[in-house]
Amino acid sequence: MTGPANFLKLAELTAAERRRCLARTESDLGPYLEKAAPIVAAVAQEGDEAVARFTRQFDKAPVSADNLAATPDDFRHARKSLAPDISAAIAFAARNITKFHQDQKPEEMWLHEISPGAFAGDRIGPIASVACYVPRGKGSFPSSVMMTCIPAKVAGVEKIAIVTPPGPDGSVDAATLVAAEAAGVTDIFKCGGAQAVAAVAYGTGTIPRCAKIVGPGSPWVVAAKRLVADIIDTGTPAGPSESIIFADETVDGRLAALDLLIEAEHGADSSAWLVTHVPEVAEAARDALPHFLKEMSPDRAAFAGTVLKGPQGGILLCPDAASAIAFVNDYAPEHLQILSRDPKAWLPSFKNAGEILLGEYTPSTLGNFVLGPNHVLPTGGWARTASPLSVYDFMKRTSIGHVTREGYPALAREAHIIARYEGFDAHANAVSPLREKYLKA
Known part of the structure; x- marks a missing residue:
C-alpha cells in the first residue's frame, strides 16, 4: 500500500487476511532451522574453532579461538571510554531493575499444615548456571545485559555467562561491558547467533556449558535454541520485537504514531500495529507518521517503514472496541500499550500480552530501559501461556513434605x-x- 503505513479496516478483511495480520516473521523457522543445523553440529564437534570461524564469517569480526573471552583490559577500557551520562543512566536503570526483581523474589521456603499433622510446601533456590544472550546486529543493547543478568544475580545463580556478537574490530560494546559490571558479571564471550547458542549448550574449551540460556535474538537464535532444546533449557521464547498500541478516543492520534515507531525501529523483522476503533485517531496517526520518520536516522526509519508497510505492521481500524480487543488478545503481543486517559478501565479486557503499559506517560521506551520490569518478553503469540523473564526463570522449586x-x-x-x-x-x-x-x- 502507498503512504507511510498499511491502513487496514478489520471489517473488510477476509479470515485469511486477518490471520496474516496475526503472523510474525518467526512463524516460519524452516529456512533458519535448516541453515542453523550445520552450525550447531560444527560447534558441538569443533568447539572454539568453529565458534571463531562462524563469528568471522557472519559478524566480520577478527576473532580467533584463543581470544573469545573479554579481558580485564576490555572492562577498563570500556569504563574509560564510555560517556559519563551513559554510565550514569546504566547505574540508574540497574538500581530500578534490581529493586523490581528483589521485590519479585519469593521466600526461600514455605511449609503449610495441609491437614492435622501433615505439612507440605516448596523450597526455592537458584539454578547452577545460565547464559545470557545479548544481541548486537542492529545496535548495542546494554539494557538486555541488565534485564537478563540482574534477575539471575538476584536469584542467586553462581555462574552467569554473557554471549554477545563482537563489533567489526572484534571488541565487545563498551556499554555492554559497563552494564555487565553493574550487574556483577565478568564472564563475557565474543560470539552471537546460532554458534553462541550451540557453544553454551555443549560447552567449549573457553565457553562454559550452561544449564539454561535466556535473552532475545534473531530468528537464527530462535532456530538454534529449538535445535538444542533437548540439552539446554532455552527459556522464555523471545524473538524479534513486536508491539500493539491500543488507542481510544481520549488520546491524540499523533501520540499513537509516535509510540508505534518504538518497536518498529528494532528491525525489518519486527511487528508493530496501531489498533483502534476511532477513525480520527487512526487518520491522525497516519498523517503524523511521515513527520516522525523524518526525525529518525535513515537506518531506523528504513526499519520502521519496512515493518509498517509490510505484512507485520500498520494501522488497523476496527469497527468497535470489542473487535479491537479481540484482535489484540488473539495476537498476544510482546508489548501492549493502552493509550487512554483512563487505561485502567480497559485493562481487564486484555488477557494476552507479555507486558501492558498503561497510559500516555508509559511508552515502551521506559519499560525497555529504566522502569524495572523485565523487557525480555514472550513473542510469537507465546504470551498466551508464557510470562516475562523474572527471578523465577533462574530459580527452581523443590516440593517439601513432612507428615508427623x-x-x-x-x-x-x-x-x-x-x-x-x-x-x-x-x-x-x-x-x-x-x-x-x-x-x-
Whole structure:
C-alpha cells in the first residue's frame, strides 16, 4: 500500500487476511532451522574453532579461538571510554531493575499444615548456571545485559555467562561491558547467533556449558535454541520485537504514531500495529507518521517503514472496541500499550500480552530501559501461556513434605484406597499395617 503505513479496516478483511495480520516473521523457522543445523553440529564437534570461524564469517569480526573471552583490559577500557551520562543512566536503570526483581523474589521456603499433622510446601533456590544472550546486529543493547543478568544475580545463580556478537574490530560494546559490571558479571564471550547458542549448550574449551540460556535474538537464535532444546533449557521464547498500541478516543492520534515507531525501529523483522476503533485517531496517526520518520536516522526509519508497510505492521481500524480487543488478545503481543486517559478501565479486557503499559506517560521506551520490569518478553503469540523473564526463570522449586506420627493415619488410610484402585501394590503396602510393624520396631 502507498503512504507511510498499511491502513487496514478489520471489517473488510477476509479470515485469511486477518490471520496474516496475526503472523510474525518467526512463524516460519524452516529456512533458519535448516541453515542453523550445520552450525550447531560444527560447534558441538569443533568447539572454539568453529565458534571463531562462524563469528568471522557472519559478524566480520577478527576473532580467533584463543581470544573469545573479554579481558580485564576490555572492562577498563570500556569504563574509560564510555560517556559519563551513559554510565550514569546504566547505574540508574540497574538500581530500578534490581529493586523490581528483589521485590519479585519469593521466600526461600514455605511449609503449610495441609491437614492435622501433615505439612507440605516448596523450597526455592537458584539454578547452577545460565547464559545470557545479548544481541548486537542492529545496535548495542546494554539494557538486555541488565534485564537478563540482574534477575539471575538476584536469584542467586553462581555462574552467569554473557554471549554477545563482537563489533567489526572484534571488541565487545563498551556499554555492554559497563552494564555487565553493574550487574556483577565478568564472564563475557565474543560470539552471537546460532554458534553462541550451540557453544553454551555443549560447552567449549573457553565457553562454559550452561544449564539454561535466556535473552532475545534473531530468528537464527530462535532456530538454534529449538535445535538444542533437548540439552539446554532455552527459556522464555523471545524473538524479534513486536508491539500493539491500543488507542481510544481520549488520546491524540499523533501520540499513537509516535509510540508505534518504538518497536518498529528494532528491525525489518519486527511487528508493530496501531489498533483502534476511532477513525480520527487512526487518520491522525497516519498523517503524523511521515513527520516522525523524518526525525529518525535513515537506518531506523528504513526499519520502521519496512515493518509498517509490510505484512507485520500498520494501522488497523476496527469497527468497535470489542473487535479491537479481540484482535489484540488473539495476537498476544510482546508489548501492549493502552493509550487512554483512563487505561485502567480497559485493562481487564486484555488477557494476552507479555507486558501492558498503561497510559500516555508509559511508552515502551521506559519499560525497555529504566522502569524495572523485565523487557525480555514472550513473542510469537507465546504470551498466551508464557510470562516475562523474572527471578523465577533462574530459580527452581523443590516440593517439601513432612507428615508427623499424629498426621500419618488419616493420610495413609485414604492413600491406601487410591493405591489399591490404581493397582499399585507396593504403594498400598507402604501405607498398610506392614509399615506399622517396622515403625514400632
